Amino acid sequence: MALAETLTRPPGGRAARKAGAIGIIANPVSARDIRRVIANATALQITDRANIVLRVLSSVKACGVSHVYMMPENGGIRHHVRRGIDRAENQGLDHFPKVEHLDYKISGTVDDTLRAARQMREMGVAAIVVLGGDGTHRAVVSACGDIPIAGISTGTNNAFPEHREPTITGLGVGLAVSGRVPPEIAFQPNKKLVVRVGDHQEIALVDVAVVTERFIGARALWRTETFRELFVTFADPEVIGMSAIAGLLQPVTRQDGHGLHVRLASEDDARLVLETPIAPGYLRRIGIRDYRAMPIRRKFRPEIGDGSLALDGERELAFNETDDVTIELVANAFRTVNVTACMHYAAQHGLMRNNQNLNQHSSGGSS
Amino acid sequence: MKTATKKKSAPAAFPLDRAGLLKAYRTMRTIREFEERLHAEFAKGDIPGFVHLYAGEEAAGTGIMMHLQDKDRIASTHRGHGHCIAKGVDPKAMMAEIYGKASGSCRGKGGSMHIADLSKGMMGANGILGAGAPLACGAALAAKFRGDGAVGISFIGDGASNQGTFLESLNLAAVWNLPAIFVVENNGYAESTSRDYAVAVDSYVDRAAGFGLPGVTVDGLDFFTVYEAAGEIIKRAREGGGPALLECKMVRMYGHFEGDQQAYRGKGEVEDIRANKDCLKMFSERVIEAGIIARGELEAIDRECLAVIDEALAYAKAAPLPKPADLLNDVYVSY
Numbered sequence: 001m002a003l004a005e006t007l008t009r010p011p012g013g014r015a016a017r018k019a020g021a022i023g024i025i026a027n028p029v030s031a032r033d034i035r036r037v038i039a040n041a042t043a044l045q046i047t048d049r050a051n052i053v054l055r056v057l058s059s060v061k062a063c064g065v066s067h068v069y070m071m072p073e074n075g076g077i078r079h080h081v082r083r084g085i086d087r088a089e090n091q092g093l094d095h096f097p098k099v100e101h102l103d104y105k106i107s108g109t110v111d112d113t114l115r116a117a118r119q120m121r122e123m124g125v126a127a128i129v130v131l132g133g134d135g136t137h138r139a140v141v142s143a144c145g146d147i148p149i150a151g152i153s154t155g156t157n158n159a160f161p162e163h164r165e166p167t168i169t170g171l172g173v174g175l176a177v178s179g180r181v182p183p184e185i186a187f188q189p190n191k192k193l194v195v196r197v198g199d200h201q202e203i204a205l206v207d208v209a210v211v212t213e214r215f216i217g218a219r220a221l222w223r224t225e226t227f228r229e230l231f232v233t234f235a236d237p238e239v240i241g242m243s244a245i246a247g248l249l250q251p252v253t254r255q256d257g258h259g260l261h262v263r264l265a266s267e268d269d270a271r272l273v274l275e276t277p278i279a280p281g282y283l284r285r286i287g288i289r290d291y292r293a294m295p296i297r298r299k300f301r302p303e304i305g306d307g308s309l310a311l312d313g314e315r316e317l318a319f320n321e322t323d324d325v326t327i328e329l330v331a332n333a334f335r336t337v338n339v340t341a342c343m344h345y346a347a348q349h350g351l352m353r354n355n356q357n358l359n360q361h362s363s364g365g366s367s
Numbered sequence: 368m369k370t371a372t373k374k375k376s377a378p379a380a381f382p383l384d385r386a387g388l389l390k391a392y393r394t395m396r397t398i399r400e401f402e403e404r405l406h407a408e409f410a411k412g413d414i415p416g417f418v419h420l421y422a423g424e425e426a427a428g429t430g431i432m433m434h435l436q437d438k439d440r441i442a443s444t445h446r447g448h449g450h451c452i453a454k455g456v457d458p459k460a461m462m463a464e465i466y467g468k469a470s471g472s473c474r475g476k477g478g479s480m481h482i483a484d485l486s487k488g489m490m491g492a493n494g495i496l497g498a499g500a501p502l503a504c505g506a507a508l509a510a511k512f513r514g515d516g517a518v519g520i521s522f523i524g525d526g527a528s529n530q531g532t533f534l535e536s537l538n539l540a541a542v543w544n545l546p547a548i549f550v551v552e553n554n555g556y557a558e559s560t561s562r563d564y565a566v567a568v569d570s571y572v573d574r575a576a577g578f579g580l581p582g583v584t585v586d587g588l589d590f591f592t593v594y595e596a597a598g599e600i601i602k603r604a605r606e607g608g609g610p611a612l613l614e615c616k617m618v619r620m621y622g623h624f625e626g627d628q629q630a631y632r633g634k635g636e637v638e639d640i641r642a643n644k645d646c647l648k649m650f651s652e653r654v655i656e657a658g659i660i661a662r663g664e665l666e667a668i669d670r671e672c673l674a675v676i677d678e679a680l681a682y683a684k685a686a687p688l689p690k691p692a693d694l695l696n697d698v699y700v701s702y
Contacts, residue, residue: 076569
């Protein structure tokens with residue numbers, strides 16, 4: 001039981017109150033923006049989000065996690081999760097770990113996510129499962145320090161969280177935090193982009209787009225004529241969103257020691273034009289001026305003087321010529337649970353076989 | 368803030384030009400001053416009936432109405448002053464109506480909760496919660512028959528969203544693919560009952576999804592967010608794309624009605640709203656910071672808006688009451 005603590009205790013942080021405790025941050029308002037109207041994007045219902053949480057709870061319980069801390073929210077997830085747990089208890093089923101919501105005043109904004117991530121870090125939870133889109137994951141990473149995260153996509157573009165059934169994500173997390181999968185296999189490092197506007201600093205996990213709009217507004221990006229530059233940590237041709245532009249030009253993996261910098265242009269001035277899915281079902285022609293590898297730790301500055309920066313697909317920061325704006329790629333910035341590796345390790349080492357007692361924190365590896 | 372070396376402004380930097388931004392500010396400030404004045408005047412006891420103030424919610428009504436023309440029709444709520452002003456109803460006629468005077472927009476027979484001006488596409492504030500939604504469907508159906516690209520918009524509070532009329536209207540709008548838009552103004556309280564207690568489904572977008580409508584949630588305190596999202600939703604409806612729901616999360620600065628003791632509010636809640644969630648302050652800071660509008664220009668508008676309200680109040684107070692003989696006039700309409 002101590003293994004999970006030693007694996008994940010952040011520098012200076014307290015140990016988890018209970019060994020093997022994990023956190024869950026489920027955003028009730030991801031997948032609610034204007035892309036429901038302009039692009040037929042998914043609007044995952046609150047009850048579905050609660051069901052995802054219940055599936056993750058079942059999985060981590062099966063791996064021996066006894067205690068889960070959740071972000072409090074008033075979007076409804078909490079009530080539906082409680083009903084699910086109560087139903088199981090009424091039926092005498094022991095499906096779920098003890099679930100406790102952090103105790104603070106709910107703001108109904110991203111501050112709730114930041115606060116939960118910070119608090120979970122201080123408590124030294126072994127991992128944080130995140131339900132949300134790229135924006136939610138970005139908020140968690142900005143505050144969770146060295147605690148590894150596992151992403152479940154309940155947002156719109158979801159370039160960062162991998163797409164898989166949450167039951168499996170839960171199993172991967174459970175196997176990782178229980179120490180049954182060795183940490184060098186269970187966890188992987190990730191790159192991030194650090195954005196500075198004067199003294200203000202933000203991060204992005206997938207992409208930073210420079211656009212000409214000087215207001216934040218509805219946040220989402222869909223007016224291609226405003227796009228100017230793009231910086232990405234990784235570029236996957238199988239995702240949608242701004243990073244899809246880079247992915248279709250020059251794929252870059254999450255592990256590669258560089259990112260990609262793409263300069264965009266109107267179709268008239270472009271050297272090539274890419275048909276790109278920049279939102280769900282929303283393909284647009286994107287003019288490309290050029291692109292090049294983005295090295296680690298080199299500061300880039302936007303070419304336009306006035307505009308705004310979209311972080312992971314959402315306009316966040318407006319800037320003008322008086323601001324010093326830099327964008328920098330950082331390696332080994334945070335850790336994620338490598339669910340694929342955990343599940344393959346589990347299969348190869350028979351961790352899920354009947355003769356294994358998953359509730360015992362054995363060292364794993366026997367087959 | 369701008370310097371001589373400033374680079375040429377990029378295209379599409381703001382969704383509205385300078386004149387549009389000034390108009391938006393003037394509308395929001397007029398609503399705020401109208402409501403602040405009513406708050407003070409109501410305490411004097413001269414205003415008949417109930418008054419529900421829109422102060423704090425200006426960005427939502429204004430951000431939506433900036434996209435509308437007179438041919439577009441809206442159905443408002445009991446908290447309708449802001450919708451009226453944003454839709455272009457004359458504040459003098461509104462004030463006279465609230466005072467029950469013969470020169471009011473409904474000749475003094477409606478009062479605060481029944482201000483209407485069909486020439487401006489304002490079908491009326493409404494004391495019956497949830498009753499505006501079917502009206503908006505009717506306006507949208509008429510627009511569809513006429514083929515004039517108009518839309519019908521229903522404003523609904525978070526409390527009224529539980530009414531059957533609202534749910535039936537979502538269904539009707541969906542099956543007839545009407546150019547109808549449902550704006551849920553979620554200020555967190557149904558009178559004094561919190562939304563968390565009273566709304567089972569928790570998300571208005573989920574509620575819309577249950578009827579096959581797309582739904583969008585925005586920060587209703589941010590004019591630019593509302594303006595941009597509403598623009599896309601209204602454009603889609605005009606082009607035949609069908610109905611949608613827009614949830615604006617917002618706060619109200621005053622109670623449910625004037626005289627409400629607001630014992631249900633948290634400690635410091637109203638002070639926090641005034642200090643940190645004032646949509647007019649947010650708008651001002653953004654346009655000043657961007658170097659588009661100077662603070663002095665906004666202050667000049669503030670003074671003009673105050674004068675408009677002064678004038679409206681003086682006009683209302685001096686106006687005659689309806690005569691007893693007018694009692695049944697305008698009550699029934701012949702077809």
